[in-house]
Amino acid sequence: MTLIKDGNVVENSWRTVDDNDEIYDVEAVIVSLNRWQNEKEALSVSNCSLGICLNSDQHPAVIASDVGHFYLIALEFSALADGRSFSYARFLRERYGFKGELRAVGEVTQDQLFFMGRCGFDSFELSEGTNVEKSIGALTSFSVAYQPAVDNLKPAYRLRHESWQLPFPG
């Protein structure tokens, strides 16, 4: 499984644990929502770095007030066609204020990466057989965009009008 982060191939330093797996001190683990909800107190005071993985049926609203506990949130794409996690990513970034690593897992292929990047994902666990070099390139498939999102691409209407400013300043 190849992991891309900030546009580079990196080693995965996180361990995804099953709900019954033992968790050791001072390690980086990704737990399920179920485990987080059951062991919230114990996990909050442990010394490990916490990450959580939500599947595409799990709306991140359920952890909206908990995001400060996590260094990493992984959102699952259960199928190429399942686009819910694009909305979830934007909620986490734009509404719940999550600043840590937002990882796309599951069905993650070259052709979604540009969109994922714009929605706030910064790491990508590529599906088996996905071309790594092309996937990194895909993050910048487009140099322009029509709409604002979580990334730094200025929407077209701002490029067009240098003097563009917020309609309601302040």
Place this chain on the structure above:
Amino acid sequence: MYEYDQTDHTLTRERVIEYRDQVSRRLEGKISEEDFRPLRLKNGLYAQMHAYMLRVAIPYGVISSDQLRMLAHIGQKYDKGYGHFTTRQNLQYNWINLEDTPEILKELSSVEMSAIQTSGNVNRNITSDPYAGVAPDEVLDPRPIAEIIRQFLTLHPEFSWLPRKFKIAVTGADEDRAAIKVHDIGLKIIKSEAGEIGFEVLVGGGLGRSPFIAKTIRGFLPKEDVIRYIQAILRVYNIEGRRDNIYKARIKILVHQLGIKSFAKLVEDEFKASKDDILLVGREEEERISAFFASPDYVKLPIDYIGVVEASTNDNAFAEWLERNVTTHKQAGYAIVNVPLKPLDGVPGDITSDQMDAIARLAEKYSFSEIRATHRQNLVLPDVAKRDLISVWQGLCGINLATANLDRISDIICCPGMDYCSLATTRSIPIAQRLNERFKHLDNILNIGEIHLNISGCINACGHHHVGHMGILGVEKNGEEFYQVTLGGSSSRDAEIGKIIGPAFSSEEIVDAVEKLIGVYISNREVGEQYLDTYRRIGPILFKEALYDAH
């Protein structure tokens, strides 16, 4: 019309590069057909019975002479010399090679066209009133906002993997010529009592196997909120829409299952939660876009042109064409010319490359180089000076497109059916052709009056049979084609889903059945009454008796 700037060109060019890579991965066998399918679909490429079908977007139905010439050229070079206009103001080619598609897109991009999002589970082409900007009954020209919405939804990062396809239509007129009530979102520009411009927002309309008329979700939405409101609807749909069953995945099912009140609450909550999102493009951008749709330089002309009046008294064919296909324009001395793509010996919506070239030329000479596509698979020359009507008519006669049959029984909406489409279960085009053969005398057609006859070759309802005043749906039973008749549908302001009149007819019987129905109308109509009015007044009983009692 809208013209690309550097940003639009860059985006379209980069999309061609991306698509070219997707096709080459497929051709090299690096991705499976299964994985390639959603990628090609997002680009309007379908695998059909005999070849690939490519659907080209015509945003809100506005097309220039140069663009139409390019479509003619592509038809000539990569297809069999023709194309087919659809009910969503697009044009599709039926005989395309996969290998050619990147090059076709490149050629299209040279005239500021694309096939971006013409298929697949994404926001499709925004459709609109073909008379936008020239209709006398318009509150506001819908094209600038349609263009703003088009841009907002093009390659939208969040809404490119929706549960199912998503169609938006917008109109700025009182009369609905864009079928907004059978769209996922319908927008109608209205003026509040205080004189403020805004939108009535409708949601959850659609045809297919479960037809629904859209419901009003907001009676009045201030103009500046429209993009954010669309975002709220799409977000609720993206998260809540069903993904387990393709037949229940459209937003109409979600709206139906939740009920409009509960659905509206979800949308309004999301709309409130997004109040800090800055989605307004700003005044300068609005002005920039609106300027592209300013009226052309009309000259001051008398209201009527005496030569036209004379010609129509001398030439019956011209008079009929004038009466039927030519409509009132907002500007004195000008007219809207409808060009039904429904010659009696043709295939509904089909147009040859030669005809495209000829219309491009006519538009260049007589209609400020602009053409519109309509949702009834016809074309419109929107800005013709009345003094030029005779020349335009002669030009259209020369390409067999001057049949005076707009909104008449031979102005049939018809899907490609089993002659092309791999989803279809029956043929639809031959039924249209046989109906035209039966009702071939123009006097007869004109006597029958206004009627929308729509034919679909399968339950997916691409021929809009549900909203035909008379609808025909092909159904396959034990390998044989049967045709079910629905009556009383409409896609206009008074939109309604037609009702099935009774058991289906065999292919041999269907044309006789239509003739019997028309007979019931003719013998029961009151003075000035059109088919749909009569049906609504007298109900289905007499129609049913005529069809089934003799059996």
